Amino acid sequence: MSVAPKANPPIRTLLGPGPSPVNPRVLQALSLPVVGHLDPKFLEIMDQSMAMLREIFQTKNRLALPMSGTGSAGMETCFVNLIEPGDAVLIGVNGVFGTRMVDVAQRCGAQVDGVEAEWGTALDPQSFKAALGKKRYKLVALVHAETSTGVLQPLDDIARLVREHGALLLVDAVTSLGGAPVKVDELGIDVCYSCTQKCLGCPPGLSPVTFNERALEIIRNRKTKVQSWYLDLSMIEKYWGSERLYHHTAPISMNYALHEALRIVLEEGLAAAWRRHRQVHETFIREMRRLEIEPAVAESIRAPMINAIKIPAGVDDAKVRQRLYDDFNIEIGAGLGPLKGKIWRVGLMGHGARVENVEILAKALKQLI
Amino acid sequence: MSVAPKANPPIRTLLGPGPSPVNPRVLQALSLPVVGHLDPKFLEIMDQSMAMLREIFQTKNRLALPMSGTGSAGMETCFVNLIEPGDAVLIGVNGVFGTRMVDVAQRCGAQVDGVEAEWGTALDPQSFKAALGKKRYKLVALVHAETSTGVLQPLDDIARLVREHGALLLVDAVTSLGGAPVKVDELGIDVCYSCTQKCLGCPPGLSPVTFNERALEIIRNRKTKVQSWYLDLSMIEKYWGSERLYHHTAPISMNYALHEALRIVLEEGLAAAWRRHRQVHETFIREMRRLEIEPAVAESIRAPMINAIKIPAGVDDAKVRQRLYDDFNIEIGAGLGPLKGKIWRVGLMGHGARVENVEILAKALKQLI
Structure with missing residues (x-):
């Protein structure tokens, strides 16, 4: 051997x-004793993390929880749960992660149109206005902080346009969450995902997501099953909710780390x-x-x-x-x-x-x- | 706040x-300094983990790596990569995890037939023989150690039958790997997945999988894209292989833990x-x-x-x-x-x-x- x-x-x-530098307190939390995923003490930690995630996402959404995969799993969670084959989706593309969204959405059977801008520049609200005027979209998705270009996308105008046209708004806050305001409720963002290893200062491995009631209603009214069992929120919310139904074994140690990282963010404010x-x-x-x-x-x-x-x-x-x-x-x-x-x-x-x-x-x- | x-x-x-009890050495490894997912030192650790996984899976397969999700993500990895809509799949069902496989396979568009046995009993090779005699299956899947019932499924006869009929053999070794022989090459298992939190003695969060060349050839010849971007092995193998192409940010700390857990298994033998x-x-x-x-x-x-x-x-x-x-x-x-x-x-x-x-x-x- x-x-x-x-x-x-x-x-x-x-x-x-x-990944960004990790506070030693978070590294220590990783080494806390492992308990079972249905241990009453772990369930408390889950509830606390959900409450802290709500604050950081600036939302009153019930559903705010870390998916058991990295940020890209969070992206996929949003699309697989909301999209059914044939759905029209509009995606802002001005970097790697907008491009990735297109790929993920197409794998869900979405009919994707792109609103493009040169890499290193912001997406233009006028382009969204034009696209939204031509076609009815179920979902509009864009990246807040494009990690590949360093652009922080202004969201206010686009969010307003999406609301006016009645589409769902999905925002990638992988790199922005914790480092810049991500005003989920104020802007009317229906669905938002992030990761642990950027401004939350935790190692990579989990992906916080939040869905509002409107988005959850879309999931409840699906005609087809969510194509991913692992990322199916209709089951996962029953583990993180009061039912406590076993879905998959939660990554215990990474959840300890996220819990401590969220505490550090909120301690600072x-x-x-x-x-x-x-x-x-x-x-x-x-x-x-x-x-x-x-x-x-x-x-x-x-x-x-x-x-x-x-x-x-x-x-x-x-x-x-x-x-x-x-x-x-x-x-x-x-x-x-x-x-x-x-x-x-x-x-x-x-x-x-x-x-x-x-x-x-x-x-x-x-x-x- | x-x-x-x-x-x-x-x-x-x-x-x-x-999860099972974790050796303190593994908990310590979780707290090692986080480095980047393309850091030359992390790439070395990845290579070492692949080599150790091959030994534990008893295989010469090139592809043996930990997926960035728990065991259920490993299960889904196998089905999404191998199955295209309409493919015929035969699954042994005598517990929770065989049942889950049926659900996952159906979400990939598979035509699934089940070989059933009472919960708490083993699957009967004769039932597989009968089913395989009636229909041509692309893939036959079963669970080695059914966590929900405590049954260790004898694999030899079923593996031989599957080989004789030319189907791919997929084995769930979530609970058995490291605690009982999982003879991937000797039995002709084409695809196998496991988890970290059972007999490998690591916290939950990753899912070791191995695919042989025959299975990889199936992926290369797909007509459709793998429906999951996050679990698409055609991209993931280019990160774990010599190309080192970025796919998603690997869960660094969990990979440290797995590396140490694999070392402990092989130290003991x-x-x-x-x-x-x-x-x-x-x-x-x-x-x-x-x-x-x-x-x-x-x-x-x-x-x-x-x-x-x-x-x-x-x-x-x-x-x-x-x-x-x-x-x-x-x-x-x-x-x-x-x-x-x-x-x-x-x-x-x-x-x-x-x-x-x-x-x-x-x-x-x-x-x-």
Whole structure:
């Protein structure tokens, strides 16, 4: 038998697109004693996490819970539960995750139309208005903070248009939740999903989602079964609800970690957390400008937690990122798709959104470029 | 803002159907520093886990990896990747998990026939022979250790029949892997899935799966896209393979835990681990008989890691289980479906398969019944 050596991962400063640095309190929570998924003490923890998720999603929705998979499982949860074959869906596409939504929706049999914008720019409400005027859509979906481009999408106008046209509004808050306001109830967002490993400061593994009553009603009135058993909310809500019906064995340790991460967010306070992300972002932009590195996104739509910066001319993208790993134990993100080789993505998220991390990175980049 | 109290789960002796007790080394691994999902050091850990999974699945299959969800996600992975609408599937049904397979397969559009047996008994190879003689099936699926009944299904004859008829063989080894031989290559099992929280002694959250080349060829030749984006192995194998293409953010901490759990299994040695599960099981049966509690399953098909015992006449099922929690911090499992109120299910799995746990439980039951 060949036993692998004990895992000994390095201590990195995680300034990429996620996972973000994890508060030691959250790492400790992972090691709490494992109990059963129907243990009365675990059920209490579940209830508390739901209550805290509601606060962070700024919603009164009953259904706010972590799905047992990463953010992409959360995305899939929304589509498989709401969509039936032939349903018309309108999706904003200006980065990797809008593109992924199209793929996921099509796998559910949706008839998908896209509202496109260049990667690195925001989606235009006028394009939604035009599309919504031409066709009746069951669902409109878009990404709040596009991790692949660093754009924070303004939601207010699009949300209003979607409401006026009677469609369901689905928002990807994978990267924004906890780092910028995600006003689920105020904007009339019907369905929203996120992840644990960005601004919530928890390791990856779970995906918080929230559905309002209107969305749940759609699920109740489906003609076909949800195509995914694992992500079928009509069963999962009976485990997280008062029935406590066994569905699948919940990831106990990851739920401990999320519980502690949510506590940390609410201890600081949502508004304070948003402010901290904004301030650290501003410091970052200033520091980069001192190195003559320019932001890649227009000021009004910069996502504070995921910063796209232009790779200076003549600098070797891959080599710099490798030396950041090797010489400084710092991770930053590469560009994706059309932005590959053109931008770096610097995550300043959750526990990682601290001025000292900006300073560490600026000092390293100064030596490398 | 209402911050929940810090989670403070009790220390239970987990003798239910899973999660099983976790070795402290595995709990420690959960707290290792989080790195990125494309960090070179994490990629090494992934490769090592794949190699160790191959040994434990007793296979030379290239594809052996943990899916980023619990055992039920592993089940769904197998069906969504292999099945296209209209495919004929034959499933053994003699408990909760065979029943669940039928549901999952139907959600993929499969035409499902069932081979049934009474809950608590084994599936009869003759029934498979009869069914396979009547119709051509793409896939035959059955459960190795039925967690809901405590039956360890003999696989040899059925595996031979399935091979003779040219169908794919899919085996659920959720509860057996690590606690009894799961001879993937020797029996010609094409596809097999398991979980982390039973005989591998890790918290719940991941689902190891293995697919042989024949099964992968089926995926490559699909006419339709896999209906689940999150579980699409044609993409996931490019992240776990040499391409290292980003698919979703792997659950880093859970992967550390699995890595350590696999190390522990292989340090002990597979044969020694199987022997230990068998010996502890025999001690358990002896101890229960001293309390005049009888096993619910015939001797030749008893699963050593999940023991179904008859609740003695006149004993209050729910009350005894509650007092085990409250007075002894012991968890055991209730009966499910037709066995509700008739049996208890005692898991002696992984790190929990120790004689001292049998003694703790026997002593407690002696006081309670």
